[in-house]
Amino acid sequence: xxxxxxxxxxxxxxxxxxxxxxxxxxxxxxxxxxxxxxxxxxxxxxxxxxxxxxxxxxxxxxxxxxxxxxxxxxxxxxxxxxxxxxxxxxxxxxxxxxxxxxxxxxxxxxxxxxxxxxxxxxxxxxxxxxxxxxxxxxxxxxxxxxxxxxxxxxxxxxxxxxxxxxxxxxxxxxxxxxxxxxxxxxxxxxxxxxxxxxxxxxxxxxxxxxxxxxxxxxxxxxxxxxxxxxxxxxxxxxxxxxxxxxxxxxxxxxxxxxxxxxxxxxxxxxxxxxxx
Amino acid sequence: xxxxxxxxxxxxxxxxxxxxxxxxxxxxxxxxxxxxxxxxxxxxxxxxxxxxxxxxxxxxxxxxxxxxxxxxxxxxxxxxxxxxxxxxxxxxxxxxxxxxxxxxxxxxxxxxxxxxxxxxxxxxxxxxxxxxxxxxxxxxxxxxxxxxxxxxxxxxxxxxxxxxxxxxxxxxxxxxxxxxxxxxxxxxxxxxxxxxxxxxxxxxxxxxxxxxxxxxxxxxxxxxxxxxxxxxxxxxxxxxxxxxxxxxxxxxxxxxxxxxxxxxxxxxxxxxxxxx
Amino acid sequence: xxxxxxxxxxxxxxxxxxxxxxxxxxxxxxxxxxxxxxxxxxxxxxxxxxxxxxxxxxxxxxxxxxxxxxxxxxxxxxxxxxxxxxxxxxxxxxxxxxxxxxxxxxxxxxxxxxxxxxxxxxxxxxxxxxxxxxxxxxxxxxxxxxxxxxxxxxxxxxxxxxxxxxxxxxxxxxxxxxxxxxxxxxxxxxxxxxxxxxxxxxxxxxxxxxxxxxxxxxxxxxxxxxxxxxxxxxxxxxxxxxxxxxxxxxxxxxxxxxxxxxxxxxxxxxxxxxxx
Numbered sequence: 065x066x067x068x069x070x071x072x073x074x075x076x077x078x079x080x081x082x083x084x085x086x087x088x089x090x091x092x093x094x095x096x097x098x099x100x101x102x103x104x105x106x107x108x109x110x111x112x113x114x115x116x117x118x119x120x121x122x123x124x125x126x127x128x129x130x131x132x133x134x135x136x137x138x139x140x141x142x143x144x145x146x147x148x149x150x151x152x153x154x155x156x157x158x159x160x161x162x163x164x165x166x167x168x169x170x171x172x173x174x175x176x177x178x179x180x181x182x183x184x185x186x187x188x189x190x191x192x193x194x195x196x197x198x199x200x201x202x203x204x205x206x207x208x209x210x211x212x213x214x215x216x217x218x219x220x221x222x223x224x225x226x227x228x229x230x231x232x233x234x235x236x237x238x239x240x241x242x243x244x245x246x247x248x249x250x251x252x253x254x255x256x257x258x259x260x261x262x263x264x265x266x267x268x269x270x271x272x273x274x275x276x277x278x279x280x281x282x283x284x285x286x287x288x289x290x291x292x293x294x295x296x297x298x299x300x301x302x303x304x305x306x307x308x309x310x311x312x313x314x315x316x317x318x319x320x321x322x323x324x325x326x327x328x329x330x331x332x333x334x335x336x337x338x339x340x
Numbered sequence: 341x342x343x344x345x346x347x348x349x350x351x352x353x354x355x356x357x358x359x360x361x362x363x364x365x366x367x368x369x370x371x372x373x374x375x376x377x378x379x380x381x382x383x384x385x386x387x388x389x390x391x392x393x394x395x396x397x398x399x400x401x402x403x404x405x406x407x408x409x410x411x412x413x414x415x416x417x418x419x420x421x422x423x424x425x426x427x428x429x430x431x432x433x434x435x436x437x438x439x440x441x442x443x444x445x446x447x448x449x450x451x452x453x454x455x456x457x458x459x460x461x462x463x464x465x466x467x468x469x470x471x472x473x474x475x476x477x478x479x480x481x482x483x484x485x486x487x488x489x490x491x492x493x494x495x496x497x498x499x500x501x502x503x504x505x506x507x508x509x510x511x512x513x514x515x516x517x518x519x520x521x522x523x524x525x526x527x528x529x530x531x532x533x534x535x536x537x538x539x540x541x542x543x544x545x546x547x548x549x550x551x552x553x554x555x556x557x558x559x560x561x562x563x564x565x566x567x568x569x570x571x572x573x574x575x576x577x578x579x580x581x582x583x584x585x586x587x588x589x590x591x592x593x594x595x596x597x598x599x600x601x602x603x604x605x606x607x608x609x610x611x612x613x614x615x616x
Numbered sequence: 617x618x619x620x621x622x623x624x625x626x627x628x629x630x631x632x633x634x635x636x637x638x639x640x641x642x643x644x645x646x647x648x649x650x651x652x653x654x655x656x657x658x659x660x661x662x663x664x665x666x667x668x669x670x671x672x673x674x675x676x677x678x679x680x681x682x683x684x685x686x687x688x689x690x691x692x693x694x695x696x697x698x699x700x701x702x703x704x705x706x707x708x709x710x711x712x713x714x715x716x717x718x719x720x721x722x723x724x725x726x727x728x729x730x731x732x733x734x735x736x737x738x739x740x741x742x743x744x745x746x747x748x749x750x751x752x753x754x755x756x757x758x759x760x761x762x763x764x765x766x767x768x769x770x771x772x773x774x775x776x777x778x779x780x781x782x783x784x785x786x787x788x789x790x791x792x793x794x795x796x797x798x799x800x801x802x803x804x805x806x807x808x809x810x811x812x813x814x815x816x817x818x819x820x821x822x823x824x825x826x827x828x829x830x831x832x833x834x835x836x837x838x839x840x841x842x843x844x845x846x847x848x849x850x851x852x853x854x855x856x857x858x859x860x861x862x863x864x865x866x867x868x869x870x871x872x873x874x875x876x877x878x879x880x881x882x883x884x885x886x887x888x889x890x891x892x
Contacts, residue, residue, distance in 0.1 A: 114588045116519040137691035139413035141490075145483035164592040207697035214693075227783075231503075236514030238788030243668040312666045316716040317659075383869075390864045392795040415689035417766075421759035440868040507779075512790030 074278035082188060087149050089184035091156040092172055094124040094222065099160060099169065101230070109233070110161040120232045121157045125149075127229075128192055128221030132214050136203060179292060186284035193219040193253050194277060197260040208265065212257045219253025248298045252287065255300075256280045350554035358464060360428055365460035367429040368448055370400040370498065371436035375445065377506070385509070386437040396508045397433045401425075403505075404468055404497025408490050412479060455568060462560035469495040469529050470553060473536040484541065488533045495529025524574045528563065531576075532556045626830035634740060636704055641736035643705040644724055646676040646774065647712035651721065653782070661785070662713040672784045673709045677701075679781075680744055680773030684766050688755060731844060738836035745771040745805050746829060749812040760817065764809045771805025800850045804839065807852075808832045 080086075098121045099106045110117045122144075123130070129143035144150055159168035171177060196218030200211040217224060223242040230237055242250060263269045263276045271279075290296040308314050356362075374397045375382045386393045398420075399406070405419035420426055435444035447453060472494030476487040493500060499518040506513055518526060539545045539552045547555075566572040584590050632638075650673045651658045662669045674696075675682070681695035696702055711720035723729060748770030752763040769776060775794040782789055794802060815821045815828045823831075842848040860866050 111584065111589055111593070113520050114584065115522060116517065119519050133413070135691065135693045137413060137685070137689060137694070139411065139479070141411045141486050142413070142480075144485050144489075145480045147483065147485075150485060162587070162589045162592075165596055203691070204694075204697045207699065209696050209699075209702060210693050213696075231514055232517060232519050234515045234517045234520045236512075236788075238783055239786045241668065241784060241786045243671050243784050244665050244786045246667060308663065308666065311714070313663055313714045316714075317663070320717055387860065387865055387869070389796050390860065391798060392793065395795050409689070413689060415687065415755070417687045417762050418689070418756075420761050420765075421756045423759065423761075426761060438863070438865045438868075441872055507790055508793060508795050510791045510793045510796045512788075 070278075071272065071275060074272075074274040077187070077281055078274050078277050080187065080191075082191060083148055084152055086184050086188045087152045088156060089181040090188050091125050091149075091153040092160070092181050093185050094153075095121050095157050095160040096169075096172055096178075097222065098124055098229070102233070106161075107166075113233070116233050117161060118154070118157060120229045122150075122153060123225055123229050123232065124222045125153045126221075127225040128196070128218040131217050131221050131224055132196055132199075135217070136200070136214065179289065182288050182292060183285050186288045187281055189219050189249070189253065190256065190277065190281045190284055193256045193280075194260055197257055197264065201261075201264060208261055211261050211264075212254065215257025215260060216250060216253045219256060220247070220249040223247055223250050248287070248291070248300065251298070251300045252284055256284070346554075347548065347551060350548075350550040353463070353557055354550050354553050356463065356467075358467060359424055362460050362464045363425050363428045364432060365457040366464050367401050367425075367432040368436070368457050369461050370429075371397050371433045372445075372448055372454075373498065374400055374505070375436060378509070382437075383442075389509070392509050393437060394430070394433060396505045398426075398429060399501055399505045399508065400498045401429045402497075403501040404472070404494040407493050407497050407500055408472055408475075411493070412476070412490065455565065458564050458568060459561050462564045463557055465495050465525070465529065466532065466553065466557045466560055469532045469556075470536055473533055473540065477537075477540060484537055487537045487540075488530065491533025491536060492526060492529045495532060496523065496525040499523055499526050524563070524567070524576065527574075527576045528560055532560070622830075623824065623827060626824075626826040629739070629833055630826050630829050632739065632743075634743060635700055638736050638740045639701050639704045640708060641733040642740050643677050643701075643708040644712070644733050645737050646705075647673050647709045648721075648724055648730075649774065650676055650781070651712060654785070658713075659718075665785070668785050669713060670706070670709060672781045674702075674705060675777055675781045675784065676774045677705045678773075679777040680748070680770040683769045683773050683776055684748055684751075687769070688752070688766065731841065734840050734844060735837050738840045739833055741771050741801070741805065742808065742829065742833045742836055745808045745832075746812055749809055749816065753813075753816060760813055763813050763816075764806065767809025767812060768802060768805045771808060772799070772801040775799055775802050800839070800843070800852065803850075803852045804836055808836070 098117070099110075102109050126143040126149075130140050132138075133142055134140045160172055161169070163169070172181075193215045197211045197215040200207075200214040204210045220242075222229070223246075226240055226242065227237065230240075246254075259269070259276060259280060263273060269276060287296070287299060290299075374393070375386075378385050402419040402425075406416050409418055410416045436448055437445070439445070448457075469491045473487045473491040476483075476490035480486045496518075498505070499522075502516055502518065503513065506516075522530075535545070535552060535556060539549060545552060563572070563575060566575075650669070651662075654661050678695040678701075682692050684690075685694055686692045712724055713721070715721070724733075745767045749763045749767040752759075752766035756762045772794075774781070775798075778792055778794065779789065782792075798806075811821070811828060811832060815825060821828060839848070839851060842851075
């Protein structure tokens with residue numbers, strides 16, 4: 065593929081229209097996530113509590129926008145004013161939960177459908193991170209940390225609203241905190257936000273803007289497909305373990321242990337750094 | 341009653357001044373609700389933790405406005421700037437919890453007092469739903485769902501803040517989620533919001549505006565009094581069961597069961613749709 | 617000390633620049649508080665979950681501003697735009713948790729260091745309460761209660777975010793509600809807010825403004841040092857017990873008990889008013 069054509073594709077990708085197909089893919093995966101989170105109980109729950117079921121699905125679909133708005137002092141309900149997205153989300157929710165003989169759910173779980181939807185969702189995610197960073201940059205042109213936070217939240221909002229989403233359904237799981245064990249999507253959104261911020265605010269990245277965007281899209285889609293097809297769940301893990309060892313005490317703790325000073329006397333320096 | 345006179349009454353009702361009498365009724369029922377929620381422990385709790393007691397009562401009184409403001413990006417504390425309401429609320433709280441020999445509480449619990457206060461509160465509720473819908477319509481003229489959500493929250497805000505209200509008092513009951521088993525007030529506020537939105541945004545309702553409003557007031561007061569005097573708690577239930585059977589899988593589930601495909605194998609399709 | 621010189625000192629204090637030294641002291645105590653809240657587990661936790669550890673420390677550092685912003689409809693993330701404070705906070709967090717052989721933590725725990733930092737933090741607290749009251753007064757010139765709430769929250773924000781802060785670290789302690797058993801800092805911030813509001817809005821306090829401010833600084837520092845050095849934890853307690861006895865039912869309850877009417881039959885009127 066010659067560079068011209070590649071840049072051309074990149075420019076196409078950056079201008080892709082999201083509504084309605086990407087919204088359908090996003091809503092579909094959100095509804096599936098809610099249904100899977102309900103477990104074996106899903107069928108019965110959706111019949112007994114349609115309102116809670118609908119609300120928690122909407123919260124997953126609009127999570128990124130709502131959380132970001134909440135933190136930026138903008139109306140939390142504003143994402144709902146997009147009637148098109150709302151109708152798509154409601155239709156998809158209905159299809160996943162209430163079609164006769166559960167046909168909707170079975171089709172949605174069918175592997176090829178899931179792969180296409182997942183790939184589209186990753187393209188959507190890249191756009192959301194990009195828009196989030198841009199929006200925050202307009203409000204706080206010098207606050208990199210705010211841009212990065214908003215970008216990450218827009219990219220994986222549902223991860224951060226999981227507690228509230230479950231609470232709407234009457235379940236409370238305080239230990240399922242995204243910050244404790246960030247998922248791959250959170251880390252990828254964080255990385256993408258940082259790259260977008262660097263691209264926007266510094267001259268360190270000399271590639272054309274469209275290429276940076278396209279690179280992130282490819283990275284997200286590639287790892288999503290690896291995750292579904294090959295079961296590779298977190299390519300960041302080795303880097304993290306290295307980073308933790310150098311910056312967050314790993315080496316010093318080991319040294320201290322060898323020298324017998326043993327701050328970490330209880331021997332848990334061994335199982336440290338495995339999870340985060 | 342001839343139609344002219346009826347319309348005249350309706351026009352009177354729509355212009356009723358709420359402060360201070362309706363605020364007193366509203367605050368009284370809020371303080372009683374807090375006291376009853378505390379149970380047998382109320383007396384001791386109010387002596388040990390006056391601050392938590394006062395705060396949770398204020399939260400119940402101002403719940404609708406605070407939640408709606410929070411979701412619309414407006415200052416959550418703004419409802420407190422109404423000094424008159426705040427003083428009325430505080431005075432009522434004091435009377436319900438701290439009068440010598442518990443006279444205040446006993447008077448408030450006296451049936452005729454409770455009936456009058458309840459009727460007034462329903463009139464207040466209709467006004468709040470109406471104002472909520474109007475306010476949201478100004479901000480998002482095309483987002484019906486936001487108008488309906490804000491109207492419902494304004495009408496029964498305390499239902500949705502129950503978790504926070506109890507949390508202020510150190511109790512955490514994650515399963516007491518309003519969305520899981522909406523109360524009659526939530527459903528009535530939802531219905532009233534929908535009617536107000538239809539009245540405002542479409543031509544489907546040809547009755548004069550004041551009559552629509554008056555109709556909703558009568559509906560709310562009538563069912564409140566039925567609930568207190570006759571013990572009828574939820575006139576929506578039959579309609580809901582019908583709706584669930586048609587739209588949310590009831591019929592299909594039964595059909596599937598008869599055909600032996602049994603998605604709802606565990607037999608709980610029987611007790612389904614009872615609660616919501 | 618002659619009054620002139622005293623007023624002069626007061627005028628100096630009111631103009632003290634907070635950044636960076638007072639921010640360092642504030643961040644240091646915040647990081648220590650997080651580390652102590654983690655208990656024996658702190659070392660291992662900080663290695664396993666650096667992100668949650670950093671986030672909860674930042675939440676403690678910026679708690680006042682974030683909560684106040686959230687309640688006033690301003691962007692919750694806005695305090696983070698102050699890059700200087702953010703870098704200071706991050707550096708202090710790193711020093712407290714990750715320095716080799718835990719030198720940073722040991723130095724911070726060294727009594728003279730802690731005393732100086734605590735005294736500086738109280739000066740900072742006075743300024744934050746003052747700024748909070750002023751900010752709220754600009755938004756709602758007639759709502760005293762909002763000024764008092766914002767002043768109190770700015771003064772002891774971390775007390776009110778403790779639940780969220782622990783939740784970020786995956787721990788949920790719903791009974792640790794500040795409102796139930798307000799700490800000395802909350803009560804002192806409340807008192808300071810009330811005095812600032814009276815000073816600003818009435819003519820009841822005739823002392824020059826700088827003196828009022830200086831008096832509050834001295835009061836806060838004095839009791840903080842008493843608390844560290846002499847173990848006096850709550851000078852408000854006797855006043856509170858008196859107030860509760862007069863206004864919140866204590867006397868009447870006793871009277872009722874003597875008269876044998878016994879609303880507080882279970883005999884807990886004795887242990888009443890000890891905690892709040």
